[in-house]
Amino acid sequence: MSRAQATAFAPASVGNVAIGFDILGFSVGALGDRVSVRRIDRPEVSIAGITGVAGELPLEAARNTAGQALVAMRAALGLDFGFEMAIDKGIPLGSGLGGSAASAVGAVVAANALLEAPRPLIELLQFAMHGEAVASGSMHVDNIAPSLYGGLVLTVGIEQPRVKQIPVPAGVQAVIVHPHMFLGTREARAMLNKSVGMADFVWQTANLAGFISGCYTSDLDLIRASFEDVVIEPQRQALIPGFAQVRAAAMAAGALGCSISGAGPTMFAWSEAGSAEAVRRGMVDAFAALGTQTDHWITAIDGRGARLEP
Ligand code: HSE
DSSP: OOEEEEEEEEEEESSSTTTOTEEEEEEEEEEEEEEEEEEESSSEEEEEEESSSSOOOOOSSGSSHHHHHHHHHHHTTSSSSSEEEEEEEOOOTTTSHHHHHHHHHHHHHHTTTTTSSSSHHHHHHHHHHHHHHHSSSSSSTTTHHHHHHSEEEEEEEHHHHHHEEEOOOOTTEEEEEEEOOOOOHHHHHHHHHHHHHHHHHHHHHHHHHHHHHHHHTTTTHHHHHOOOOOSSHHGGGGTTHHHHHHHHHHHHTOOSSEEEESSSSSEEEEEEEEHHHHHHHHHHHHHHHHTOOOOEEEEOOOOOOOEEEE
16 A cells, blocks of 8 residues: 655755756755645645745646646556645746755655656656746756756756766766845746857857856866856846945856846856855855845755755
8 A cells, every 4th residue: 555645845846057048057055845645536637735934826726836847747657546635845936946946856756656657757857847838838857857866967858858967077066046036037037149150159068068067077177168058147147236346246256157047037157166255155145235135055066955854
């Protein structure tokens, strides 16, 4: 007999990582969402409540990322029972830290523990993707995959996704600085140009290849040289007051790179452990100089993905 109730924690994540728009992301274990799921006889998905830093989130399953993920799971597996869930949000809404993805991932990981025959992670990824689509209007996996698998994760393909956990050089840390402002993912996607010029395409491709190669070979110079988004960041940076100053402060303090976390407004930097504190100070002070309050973290990038809680 399978369990009747389970709770899962799913970490926050940084999508894009500058040069991997919609395909690259890393988990941030310092914060996350917690989802409790209970098996019910009624063949439906319902949301009993949302607590934490929730803001205004819909309780209707079809309009909620976690709800829609379980609707997709039930339909794909032909389940004759339903789920009721409670969501405890630890990730601020509209922060660019993968909150909608984490709720969807937490829901599928908890619900998976209630199945007679639990499904592999790659299937859970696909169910959670349906949830993410509710929030952003498109199926992208750069937050779902790291929240589910943990660490720096590349996903290739949408219909048949292939997931690869990329090694991060020893001693490299991430600095995360969340300014207290809201940015909607849907709007930050809608504003993007639909085409890319040839020169930018070549530059961005080179940077992504260089970045991934640098990670596999622990070549920090190559990572630093490749850590530049020439396509998305130039279009979105105007949405974040202080972007240029914050980025400049991070780089002056020795960061390997600094960019927008997902759709923003959170910004992140990678740095060697010895400079992480100075990078954080520079970024926080640059926001503060404009009167913007922040929350901030320094974290390793070898994090664990979503997991069940006892
Ligand atoms: N890759 C997505 C974007 C992440 O930048 O729009 C948003 O969650």
